[in-house]
Amino acid sequence: MSEKSNAPSLSRRDVLKRTTAAGSAIAVGSGLSAAADYSGTIDIEIWYADGADPDATSDQLRTAADDIADQTSVGTNITQIQNTTDSYPTGDASEIISDFRDNQGYDINEGQINLLVFSHSPDTNLDVVGLNHQGVLKPDNDPVVVLNDYFQFHPNSRVLKNLAITGYLRPILGGHADAAPAAGDVNSFGKVYVNDGSANEVSPLASWHAPKAWDCPNHLNNLDGTDDNIDSGCQQDDVPTACGYSRSLTSCTILGVEQHMQDNF
Structure with a gap:
């Protein structure tokens, strides 16, 4: 069973509010440069494992895709949302990915992000992905x-929206990890946006990798990969602690995504 998406979200809606001219080089310390006004479309297919409910989260996953299109010259298009009867009860990420590939085979398409949404509670397993x-x-x-x-x-x-954005963008920025603010660490494309010192907000890419303030509520830190803190980020040598969450993509993230899509699509 599958649900076709509505019309795709196209390029950023406010027509490149940044002041740089299209195609001009920008020195950001990462070796990345600005892309043209339109840099292609990220196609995304979403698969729901048995036990994961599309009605509960699909709207948030669509919003996350729109958030990327709003802020970049890249379009996003959720091509299909599918329910499956496959379950992924345990295992680390590599095992889940391997099982997913075995289960879906040739239905996993090239040239797109293939997102598997599954449901694991950290209350039952301390090594949950x-x-x-x-x-x-x-x-x-x-x-x-x-x-x-x-x-x-x-x-x-x-x-959840920030994590979906991160999931959509890591396969893009992962190819440029050597140009990341902290070389080799794709999460360092994110940062903490500092407000009044008590409401600091974490961007996508850094959402679960920036240091947490001691009093942050329910961080679900027993989910795998949520506690390997970054110590530098986009235009930040020292990443401060934070509790809040921002949809705003960093300049490093925007440039990396636009350049990758322009170069490859």
Whole structure:
């Protein structure tokens, strides 16, 4: 059973509010440069494992895709949302990805993000996977992202959306990890946006990798991969602690995504 998406979200809606001219080089310390006004479309297919409910989270996953299109010259298009009868009860991310590939076979398409949404509760297993991916998005590659829908129960409704954005973008930025602010660490494309010192907000890519303030509510830190803190980020040598969550993509993230899509699509 599958549900076709509505019309795709196209390029950023405010027509490149940044002041740089299209195609001009920008020195950001990462070796990345600005892309043209339109840099292609990220196609995304979403698969729901047995036990994961599309009615509970699909709207948030669509919003996350729209958030990317709003802020970049890249379009996003959720091509299909599918329910499956396959279950993924245990295992680390590599095992889940391998089982997913075995289960779906040739139905996993190249040139798109293939997102598997599954449901694992950290209350039952201290090694539960939160979010991970395998592969780089290119026309002849079939990257897979796995996302635990347990994030929907976090008290901040922005959390699942941020993790979905991260899942969509890691297969793109992962190919440029050597140009990341902290070389080799794709999570360092994110940052903490500092407000009044008590409401600091974490961007996508850094959402579960920036240091947590001691009093942050319910961080679900027993999900795998949520506690390997980054110590530098986009335009930040020292990453401060934070509790909040921002949809805003960093300049490093925007440039990396636009350049990758323009170069490869």
